[in-house]
Amino acid sequence: MTKIHILPSEFKQKLELQMAYAIKAGFPSPADDYQHDALDFNRDLIKHPEATFYGRVDGDSMVEAGINDGDIAVIDRSVDASDGDVVVAFVNNEFTIKYLDLSHKADGYIELKPANKKFHPIRIEDADNFEVWGVVVWTIHSWKR
Amino acid sequence: MYGIVDCDNCYVSCERVFRPDLNGKPVVVLSNNDGCIVARSNEAKKLGVKAGMPYFKLEQEFPGQKIAVFSSNYELYGELTGRVVSIIRQEAPQYFRYSIDECFVYLDGMEQIDLKQWGEGLYKRIRKSVGVPVSIGLAPNKTLAKMASHFAKKYPGYRHCCLVDSDEKRKKALKLYPIGEIWGIGRRYAAKLEAQGVKTAWDFASWPRDRVVSTFHNVVILRTWAELNGEDRVPNEAMAKKQSICTSRSFNGMVKDLETLKIHVSNYAARCAEKLRRQNTVASIVGVFVNTNCFREDLPQYWKFEEATLPTASNSAVTLVKAASELLSKIYKPGYSYKKAGVIVMGISPDSPIQLNLFDINAERFEKLKSLDAVIDRINRLHGTETVILGAQQYPQRNAEGKAEVFANAIKHDFRSKNPTTRWSDIIKLK
Secondary structure, rough: OOOOOOEEEEEEOOOOOOOOOOHOOOOOOOOOOOOOOEEHHHOOOOOHHHHHHHEEOOOOOOHHHHHOOOOOOEEEOOOOOOOOOOEEEEEEEEEEEEEEEOOOHOOOOOOOOOOOOOOOOOOOOOHHOOOOEEEEEEEEOOOOO | EEEEEEEOOHHHHHHHHHOOOHHHOOOEOOHHHHEEEEOOHHHHHHHHHOOOEEHHHHHHHHHOOOOOOEEHHHHHHHHHHHHHHHHHHHHHOOOEEEOOOOEEEEEOOOOOOOHHHHHHHHHHHHHHHHOOEEEEEEEOOOOHHHHHHHHHHHHHOOOOOEEEEHHHHHHHHHHHHHHHHHHOOOOOHHHHHHHHOEEHHHHHHOOHHHHHHHOOOOOOHHHHHHOOOOOOOOOOOHOOOOOEEEEEEEEEEEEOOOOHHHHHHHHHHHHHHHHHOOOOEEEEEEEEEEEEHHHHHOOOOEEEEEEEEEEEEOOOOHHHHHOOOOOOHHHOOOHHHHHHHEEEEEEEOOOOOOOOOOOOOOHHHHHHHHHHHHHHHHHHHHHOOOOOHHHOOOOOEOOOOOOOOHHHHHOOOOOOOOOOOOOHHEEEOOE
């Protein structure tokens, strides 16, 4: 059976001081020494807020990668795209989410690969003028609709 | 050393972040109400599209040309340029945001660093992270930094960053810098200088000080002259924090009746209150102005401004809307066709602790208003601006779906783009 660890978490925009130790009167709490900031998605998962954008997955071209129709993709533009990354690219006048395949770069082309047998890879012949819009660092899937 | 970071063709560049297909193509952005052209891509400039050209002339003067047109979308431009500033904040020891698309930086204490390399790195980081191109000028004062950014923008050889750090470079640049481009010299003074044979910044900088004084009797011009000669004279306070906030709009058509004017003014006041709350400040003075269309010489003309001091400085929508409505009732005169109105708030200070006035000591009401505003802000942030508004802000007209029009739609914006960074409903679709 899969074990699930439950961790205390908190989701908020601003990090605030949890306690002002100095002005407390009376006997200090023994827990003070163990004070630790709560987990915070915005702080811990979004490494570059000024480079982070969100996208909504439309369709099931990446379904075998666990990326489903309606999922939210967290896109970081500041990350350099590497071979095998899930990326967002602008092709044929639309944004698309695919695996980046750089293995044919020496042959003069790169591929954007879907994760669904029903879809074909998109071949980019003019690799020099092609720009990855951003790298997908997380996807968020809602299990309760 | 000072620096300025300037977003290239800012509004156009912001639109292109989510429309990469428009890179390399002519693009223009229109003013509020889709009146005239306020931003042009380099390609549009090359075609001969002039800044300020009324939109209706575009089709007439450039028939058959494919020019992408956008209504201005300040929600998008504000968010994206905010990201640019947040990168600058991380990279520079001190910064000051001068306008939506320009940010000054103070580089004291960075003498050990190769500044040219630093600037190029900053450009790269902004370009990649946000997607907006910038030009960076670095020089011993603000006027020369502005000049340097002009060269960074104009010549690709600078790789988006121009550093003027020697007398030799300064002189060379001044000789290539047209007098009309100098920061701090308006069109009127530029014309006066040109009439005296001054063509470049160098021509002007070479004037003796006495001649500058006797020709202009103007401290600002003298300061600019001194800065062109390498002195650091424009005080930082001259660019200090905004001391007033204004929300005003030209109407789509003319407005004659007080009721409609009141709805507009209520919306401007509510917007001012929102801006105050966003920067954690309160205002103690509220002003309202109205004016008729000065281009319609065939119609009677009227212009009036009136201000009032609030009993207690406030950033509450309810308080500011009430004050602005009362002022409007005072200055409104029937029989005129109004073209524009606006609300200005002044006497701005940090919002806590607030000095409660002795005669306005209803602390309970004060707290209630505060939590009401907090709820309104939260709902509107989550569900989009104007999901919740005050009754006074409600327009009676109905849109196609039978819903009452909101403020954002009361002005014309036929070609407005989406807001993929501020509304969940607008985030980009990934196929």
